[in-house]
Amino acid sequence: MSPTTSDAQLTAPRLPDGLDTPAVVVDLDRVDANVARMQALLDGRGVALRPHAKTHKSPFFARRQLAAGAVGVTVAVLGEAEVLADAGIDDVFVAYPVWAVGAKADRLRDLAGRIRLAVGVDSVEGATQLGRALAGAADLPEVLIELDSGEGRTGTSPGRVVEVARAVADAGLSLRGVFTHGGHAYRGPDRVLGAAGDERDRLAEALDALHAADVEVAVVSAGSTPTAVHASARPITEERPGTYVFGDRQQAHLGGSDPATLALAVAATVVSTAVDGGCVLDAGAKALAKDKPGWLEGHGAVPDLPGAVITAVYDHHAVVRLPEGTSPPRVGDVVAVVPNHACPVVNLTDELVLARDGEVVEILPVAARGRTS
């Protein structure tokens, strides 16, 4: 798990025979290894694990994470929380600055009545609107304030956190804590340690500011898979990695996943070798997605074809360039593709082929697929 992983080290799960490709295969032994490893790492650090469910969108995997010791689940959208709640999972944090109007306001009220819910905000307006949406509700979600730790996406600054905390209080809501996502870790293997440090530093500054204003919070939450691996504890009390459950090519290169236990692969058939220099697979952008960080060449790794680069993905085609002098595979061969980013791959498929060492265990519908709001 060092940031010097190369594609040659990646191993895909063994594919079951006879799949109707493209198919998304998840090896449960590898999932169990990944879940246990992250839990042990954070247990050893005395930090709670609240895994992000946007990776698997499935109560099936959330239950395994909870059984291994996770304190609850993180989601990005209310639809994911609803699917988890329907499946009996009762402690969910929506790590997103939800704008609570219309249907979303109704859905928030309903969820808060059913489970232990927490919601993110990053502005006075967001906190005020949340209070307005929940006025008179019997059960209220707790609130965490998002801080930007250098990603430049969402999140307020330590200098404004007290102002937002006051708006939370004025809205009649309880402040559970502060949270951040050091997503700039994904800008390259050389950025991970810095991003983990930025998460810690911005959270510490926010805590200092709150403390000076006599506001105390219970939870200090950080995380992404690579920063969770490389983080220190204090002042962080909770990490929210998601992708670690499956791992992917990007995570392996960032040191967030063990390249020996990558649990998810897309099974693809070679459908053409008509154009010289390579081959074409039937897993395109509608199976692999188009996530490709600038520092990583190609749209996924193909361990069965050493040196291969997926130079382009179209909706239903992946174009693979093979090293010069290499014979192409035969049309009809089935290969495993390790995607760059597992989360959108799961969101694109209706079902996962759960396997153990190449034997199908179960076909699992992706329960929260398509829940984007």
Place this chain on the structure above:
Amino acid sequence: MSPTTSDAQLTAPRLPDGLDTPAVVVDLDRVDANVARMQALLDGRGVALRPHAKTHKSPFFARRQLAAGAVGVTVAVLGEAEVLADAGIDDVFVAYPVWAVGAKADRLRDLAGRIRLAVGVDSVEGATQLGRALAGAADLPEVLIELDSGEGRTGTSPGRVVEVARAVADAGLSLRGVFTHGGHAYRGPDRVLGAAGDERDRLAEALDALHAADVEVAVVSAGSTPTAVHASARPITEERPGTYVFGDRQQAHLGGSDPATLALAVAATVVSTAVDGGCVLDAGAKALAKDKPGWLEGHGAVPDLPGAVITAVYDHHAVVRLPEGTSPPRVGDVVAVVPNHACPVVNLTDELVLARDGEVVEILPVAARGRTS
């Protein structure tokens, strides 16, 4: 419809009020205009229209295209053909070099018994396997041989087309024709005319080679939305554009769509303005996809925010940079995003909000969503 379109010319459909964002809105008046325009263009040229259904994945829109004069429908995968067949659409071409084994062989036999089916091949092996898979079947699909016209993806060369045609005959199958996809048109507005010419030239060379071997075919099929707009007829008898039904930002820049009738937009809420210089929308890569040609800046257009650039999309966030000196929109504002590429957007959503001039007409489930094989 010239390749000099700028983002400032793009108009999004009017959004209905009160949407739970992100939501994919399709304006039916604009769809009707787009369908009628392409049909009239090809009618005027004496060329048949067989629209690609991978854009809409919906019998609803296929029926409108057929009612306007399309001769049948094109799809990329058997799953799309199955959904269309279930809805009573009885003439479908799978424009893909299907490798017919296992479940796919069974599904092909079933489909060929239910509708008028045609399938692509681009190799001797593919044709031979198709014959093997269909041996003894009462109803057989017709075959079209794919030619590569410069995209460098799938498709044989004019020099090998006779060899593939003989394999089709040896497999006991009827050859309907040849087809190509000048997908290199998508490499930039300056490539469209050349790609349309390449389609015509490669198809003509293939026809010459087949003719010299005493093989005659009925159908000469080309197409993508931009090349269909800019193509000439002879020797092309059929065009297979897909995206024209909705249009998108990329098509408008390529001259494939009228920027005044772009029919699809993603409604998104401004959820954060906490980071200086822009705002964040709740439509991320799981709503907009990540399709971004190198010649186009940003991950979609936001006509409501002139000069705005979507600099990054994460699973559930779009980061928008605003021109210097511009005030950000208010948190809670709803804006329309014109996506770069409509096809993956439709594939990502469970439903489309059908509207006419801002009034909701119907919520349409995407019937073939998730059918990737």
